[in-house]
Amino acid sequence: MSKIKSITVTNEVQNKPFSGIEFHVQHKKYDRTGHEINHANKEIDFERQKFNQTIVNEKIHLLNGKEFVEYEKKLLTNFFSGKKDENKITGFKPIEQRLIDETINYNLKRTKAGHREEVKHSVTDYVNGRKGIFQKRGIMTLGNQDDWLSTFSNYEKAFKNKDPEAVNEYFNRFNQIFKDYTEAFNQTFGENMKITKAVTNLDEATPHLHYELTMMSRKNGKTSFSLNENVKQARERITGKPAPKDSRANLKWFREKTDNMMIDAVNRTIYAVNRNNTVAYQLKRTGEHTAKNQKIYKDIKEQKKDIEEQQKIANCEIIRDYRPGCVIMYGKKDEQGNEITSEPIKTETGFNAFMKQSLDWLIKVKEQSKKKFREELAKLKKELEKEREAIKQEKQEATKLKNELSIYGGFELGDTIEQKYEYNENLGWYRKIGSGRLSEMPISLDKTKLKPNDFIKYEKRTKTVKGKIIGYSNYDENDNLNNFIIVQNDKGRKEKVVLEQGGSPKLVKKGSDEEREEAISNEIKENKPLSKFPSEAIEQAQARKYEIKRSGHGMSR
Known part of the structure; x- marks a missing residue:
């Protein structure tokens, strides 16, 4: 009977390009000039850097300006030469061809709409001009520092005994775990999201994987750069059921799926190395990530509350400027049958009463106040114009009369x-x-x-x-x-x-x-x-x- 041990897994996807951390992933000790690099992580062991591996390196090629122009020329040449079956240039991956087609369609639409200045001159320009990040960066961390030093104690023994084979076997085991994980991930999610780059980091306190996640799903005829949309479509495809509208529920499902996928990779790799192994690993939730997320959520909620408070103050001040006598109608009557209202907003008590209302209500009243103020201003301007015209006519008549009476x-x-x-x-x-x-x-x-x-x-x-x-x-x-x-x-x-x-x-x-x-x-x-x-x-x-x-x-x- 196998012994069960628990281990934590953390998977985080950021809406930032992978290229921004490539230098950090390489963990070079010195820069090109020979000066030592001051890394933020002081726990990097440069002697273990040799065990870091690039396990996935798939290039998604986006046509630059010159290449895009050449592609369009070939496309037109094939079209006018009657080669209808060759109206597309072959040799591109499906996602590359799709982005090329999207760029051409976008340019056609902008040209027809009379906005030639918005035409994209390369696929790169089109992708960078879209909302969101096409290729996001992620990090998958296996265990924590305690797991690293206790559960995987072979590391300590191997180094103490100075056994090179044990050391190599130990680190290659982690590289194989992450490789097994990326293969399983792409096999499961590849139609919607695909890991196109992956580099292991085994020279820090905990083993982890830096990866590039390329968005593959389509929505409304275009490649969707939204992680939520890609996760939603992946869930519907895998489960065969409609995904919830709540994106948080879908992301929670995605995390459970990928975390357990990592645990399966650990068990498969350890069993492959040692078939007599009697230890099986399971996913452990320590609560530290939940507590961290709760703190982040609480901070965000507080910030949102502060922002909403400032927005309410700003809207109340605008209402007060436009309609100082504005009051809240509570929809109730007193004993005498009079409508119960707040004090005018120009007073401190009235202002505080308005602040207790919802932001949406205040925005609505603000817009109504602005509209009414504009109407009153337009009416006043019209009346003033009439007064000016009347005064002008009176002056003309007075001048005429004066001239008639004057010698x-x-x-x-x-x-x-x-x-x-x-x-x-x-x-x-x-x-x-x-x-x-x-x-x-x-x-x-x-x-x-x-x-x-x-x-x-x-x-x-x-x-x-x-x-x-x-x-x-x-x-x-x-x-x-x-x-x-x-x-x-x-x-x-x-x-x-x-x-x-x-x-x-x-x-x-x-x-x-x-x-x-x-x-x-x-x-x-x-x-x-x-x-x-x-x-x-x-x-x-x-x-x-x-x-x-x-x-x-x-x-x-």
């Missing part, structure tokens, strides 16, 4: 203005002398009396008046009633400008305070006729019953 329009005393306009210049009275001809000289009213057919001759002129406003007049020099601005130019000459004639006057220069005060004190106000027209002409025209027309520049019949 000087939109100008003030002391301002320098310029007005350009056309006018009819009075050339005097002329007499027809026959055949529609006119006398060459105007009639001298002092010597000659006007006849019924005599008329005033006008000629169009263009005039520019520029000067400083010094007053106003209601009459021009011909007694025509109108609003005139009196301006004085640089030479002291005074002229009159009609506001409505020739368009609005142009402001040349705004008068200074001194100029305005001087103009106000000397303002000219002419409210009486300034007629210079001969009274005799008016009397004669009236006697002959001719109409006197006020034209602004004289009289016409």
